[in-house]
Amino acid sequence: MLFRCLSGARTFFSVVSAEACIQCSKSKIITFNRPTRSVSTTNVQYSTVGEIIEQWSDRFKKEGIPEPVESIEHIVAHVIGTSKILDVANARNKQLTSDQRDTLDSLCECRLSRMPVQYIIGEWDFRNITLKLVPPVFIPRPESEMLVHYVLKALNSSENKGQEILEVGCGSGAVSLAIAHTVTDKTVNCIAIDSNPDACELTKENRDRLNLQDRVAVVHATLKDNGSIELSNILSGPNDIDFNSKTFDLIVSNPPYVPTKQISTLTPEIKIYEDLTALDGGDDGLKVIKPLLKYAATALKPGGRLLLEVDPSHPEYIQFFTKKYPVLKLQYEHTYKDFCNNDRFVEILKIS
Amino acid sequence: MFSLKECSFNICQYYRNFTITSKLFESRCSVLFNLNKEVNLSVQQLFCSKVNSLVTDENVKKCLNHLMNAYQGNNEKGASISEILKLSEIPPLLNDKIKIIENIKSLNDFACENEEMKDLAKEEESTYMQQMSLVDEKILDVILQYGSVDNYDNVIMEIAPGVGGQEAMLFAKDLLAMYISYFEHLGFTYEILELLESSGLRKATLLITDSNAFKKLKYESGVHRVQRIPATEKSGRIHTSTAVVSVLPEPRDVDIKLEEKDLIIESKRASGAGGQHVNTTDSAIRITHVPTGKIVTCQTSRSQIENRKLALRKLKTILFEEQLDKQISFINKIRKKQMGQRLRNEKIRTYNFNQDRLTDHRIPNGTMYNLKEFMEKGEALEVLEDRLHKDMQLKTRLEIIEEIINQFK
Numbered sequence: 001m002l003f004r005c006l007s008g009a010r011t012f013f014s015v016v017s018a019e020a021c022i023q024c025s026k027s028k029i030i031t032f033n034r035p036t037r038s039v040s041t042t043n044v045q046y047s048t049v050g051e052i053i054e055q056w057s058d059r060f061k062k063e064g065i066p067e068p069v070e071s072i073e074h075i076v077a078h079v080i081g082t083s084k085i086l087d088v089a090n091a092r093n094k095q096l097t098s099d100q101r102d103t104l105d106s107l108c109e110c111r112l113s114r115m116p117v118q119y120i121i122g123e124w125d126f127r128n129i130t131l132k133l134v135p136p137v138f139i140p141r142p143e144s145e146m147l148v149h150y151v152l153k154a155l156n157s158s159e160n161k162g163q164e165i166l167e168v169g170c171g172s173g174a175v176s177l178a179i180a181h182t183v184t185d186k187t188v189n190c191i192a193i194d195s196n197p198d199a200c201e202l203t204k205e206n207r208d209r210l211n212l213q214d215r216v217a218v219v220h221a222t223l224k225d226n227g228s229i230e231l232s233n234i235l236s237g238p239n240d241i242d243f244n245s246k247t248f249d250l251i252v253s254n255p256p257y258v259p260t261k262q263i264s265t266l267t268p269e270i271k272i273y274e275d276l277t278a279l280d281g282g283d284d285g286l287k288v289i290k291p292l293l294k295y296a297a298t299a300l301k302p303g304g305r306l307l308l309e310v311d312p313s314h315p316e317y318i319q320f321f322t323k324k325y326p327v328l329k330l331q332y333e334h335t336y337k338d339f340c341n342n343d344r345f346v347e348i349l350k351i352s
Numbered sequence: 353m354f355s356l357k358e359c360s361f362n363i364c365q366y367y368r369n370f371t372i373t374s375k376l377f378e379s380r381c382s383v384l385f386n387l388n389k390e391v392n393l394s395v396q397q398l399f400c401s402k403v404n405s406l407v408t409d410e411n412v413k414k415c416l417n418h419l420m421n422a423y424q425g426n427n428e429k430g431a432s433i434s435e436i437l438k439l440s441e442i443p444p445l446l447n448d449k450i451k452i453i454e455n456i457k458s459l460n461d462f463a464c465e466n467e468e469m470k471d472l473a474k475e476e477e478s479t480y481m482q483q484m485s486l487v488d489e490k491i492l493d494v495i496l497q498y499g500s501v502d503n504y505d506n507v508i509m510e511i512a513p514g515v516g517g518q519e520a521m522l523f524a525k526d527l528l529a530m531y532i533s534y535f536e537h538l539g540f541t542y543e544i545l546e547l548l549e550s551s552g553l554r555k556a557t558l559l560i561t562d563s564n565a566f567k568k569l570k571y572e573s574g575v576h577r578v579q580r581i582p583a584t585e586k587s588g589r590i591h592t593s594t595a596v597v598s599v600l601p602e603p604r605d606v607d608i609k610l611e612e613k614d615l616i617i618e619s620k621r622a623s624g625a626g627g628q629h630v631n632t633t634d635s636a637i638r639i640t641h642v643p644t645g646k647i648v649t650c651q652t653s654r655s656q657i658e659n660r661k662l663a664l665r666k667l668k669t670i671l672f673e674e675q676l677d678k679q680i681s682f683i684n685k686i687r688k689k690q691m692g693q694r695l696r697n698e699k700i701r702t703y704n705f706n707q708d709r710l711t712d713h714r715i716p717n718g719t720m721y722n723l724k725e726f727m728e729k730g731e732a733l734e735v736l737e738d739r740l741h742k743d744m745q746l747k748t749r750l751e752i753i754e755e756i757i758n759q760f761k
């Protein structure tokens with residue numbers, strides 16, 4: 001199963017790279033090849049890490065690749081086996097082996113076709129955990145680290161020793177795994193669902209790497225427009241969960257929230273490589289948020305909380321929605337800002 | 353015959369008295385003693401001839417007598433004296449001292465009565481004097497140990513170029529590499545919190561995590577001077593430039609509290625929509641502490657929230673240092689001395705590349721050869737650091753005693 005997923009990812013990998021090249025203009029493809037050769041033939045034996053960084057960042061700059069310096073630094077760090085680009089600074093005078101140099105050059109070519117650095121090096125950090133990342137499963141954003149922060153705060157303020165948690169749309173597993181990894185003074189029982197089987201597989205893999213099998217269950221399931229959760233028939237996992245009767249202490253989600261008409265404005269890194277259903281929230285960006293509110297109204301225990309990451313235009317609607325439907329017994333609690341001062345997180349309380 | 357009996361009885365009593373009090377005392381302070389075996393030694397060194405030129409036995413005795421008088425309420429107490437008397441270990445020690453003095457006194461009274469017993473009394477007296485100096489040492493030790501900060505868990509180190517432009521930046525970079533091999537040699541865990549480079553090093557901040565880190569680094573604080581022909585110099589002229597290293601222990605949470613409302617936390621992602629709309633690798637964080645205007649940045653981790661944590665720790669360290677600078681109480685002075693904080697612009701060491709040697713200016717015979725190995729291996733630096741530690745600890749203690757004596761003037 002795992003193998004199938006991996007090889008699936010690999011085929012995808014080459015498909016997207018090819019796709020990206022097709023998207024490049026003809027003239028670009030020409031410039032694309034020439035400097036690569038000159039970089040690798042004339043300097044392959046002699047160039048130091050510092051020189052390689054200079055050459056590739058210049059190349060990235062010329063080709064209009066965003067974050068040219070950071071990109072090559074992360075790739076070098078990956079090739080020399082560290083996760084910190086600051087460590088690269090100490091290795092500036094070192095030389096790469098020819099194998100390392102070959103790997104580096106091919107990874108840099110992926111970057112030239114605008115593949116996100118996180119996919120190129122195959123991992124990224126989220127809070128204090130490192131996650132494997134494979135296209136097209138959504139790359140966790142730093143904002144969601146704060147979503148976890150507010151979840152942890154809510155868990156801390158609760159007196160219940162055991163906490164039943166549901167995450168809707170787990171992607172790589174970032175949110176659920178960070179929660180389960182951090183909370184040690186309570187028994188957390190986390191169920192992570194996603195409509196994308198690739199995401200479920202990746203969450204499972206990351207979970208197993210972090211040894212969180214006993215705290216996080218991954219289920220391939222979809223939140224429907226009517227506010228119910230439907231199990232998908234395939235894949236292993238606990239099939240005895242009945243989402244339409246089970247209740248939770250906390251529901252967390254970073255659902256797709258980008259309004260469809262803004263999708264075209266996103267960078268190629270996102271548009272070409274990430275699964276767009278992971279971020280396309282429909283006309284108003286609320287396509288998944290609305291059913292989430294409905295589901296939470298039935299599935300949250302009284303006193304339970306719903307924590308959402310949303311577009312800054314959404315908190316107002318959510319407040320309006322909870323006021324308009326008092327029968328749902330959802331009480332809007334608070335909107336928190338992210339580091340960029342945008343309204344980003346909404347906390348809702350289920351009242352009895 | 354009769355009086356002799358009485359006398360020996362008397363002495364027995366004295367002895368018993370003393371063993372009881374000293375036992376009591378030892379159990380009270382046992383933690384201190386076990387921890388500071390090495391320290392006791394160096395305090396004993398205070399009384400040896402080498403240091404007598406700086407602080408004489410007389411001076412120390414005078415100082416302790418002052419302290420005792422203050423304790424017995426015989427003279428008015430300065431603020432710093434009451435600070436010392438408040439240390440919980442001090443009063444019992446002073447009580448011991450008072451008892452010994454009383455004993456000596458009664459011994460003298462007794463000896464006056466009986467000519468024959470004079471010799472015996474003299475012998476007794478010298479035993480008491482020995483015991484007294486033991487107690488004195490312990491009192492000094494408590495005072496000197498107060499505010500000792502050798503047991504901090506983490507250290508924040510900063511390296512920046514001083515005078516000398518480009519060459520100073522290159523030297524700062526060499527120092528950074530030197531310390532990194534030093535940490536590797538010692539097996540310390542370290543993280544680079546900040547690294548600003550442009551054809552050399554503009555600034556580096558490191559977080560070193562190890563309970564020994566402060567001890568092994570505190571004497572690196574200061575101005576490091578380099579004499580060499582810069583790689584950039586065509587004419588072959590020797591330049592002198594400097595780099596500045598500062599070493600600060602990380603305060604514990606109780607030492608510094610930060611209010612959320614006083615902080616502005618920013619990320620470079622600040623422009624644009626953020627969230628799902630953006631995917632960058634940038635996780636750098638910048639924190640401004642509004643009341644002081646202090647700004648810290650961190651780009652160590654690929655996780656933004658981890659960078660935020662690290663930046664906050666750095667900020668706390670900076671504020672802690674500032675707070676220490678502001679407090680001018682006597683105890684705090686001692687604490688600062690114990691931290692190895694001296695003049696920030698003190699030239700501590702010269703690295704002379706042409707002569708392949710370095711000289712630490714704070715210790716006699718501070719010259720070492722084989723500079724390349726010194727800067728690349730870490731072993732030689734550890735040897736030097738241990739020498740500094742021994743030497744400077746003694747110096748610090750002498751300075752503190754002088755400080756105490758000044759308080760009585």
Ligand SMILES: C[S@@+](CC[C@H](N)C(=O)[O-])C[C@H]1O[C@@H](n2cnc3c(N)ncnc32)[C@H](O)[C@@H]1O
Nearest residue numbers: 138140144169170171194195196222223254278
């Ligand atoms: C923005 S991503 C968040 C991923 C992860 N939680 C994170 O923060 O990195 C949204 C995820 O929700 C999933 N998803 C989208 N619509 C869904 C639905 N109706 N039911 C379940 N999952 C859905 C997508 O497959 C995607 O993995």
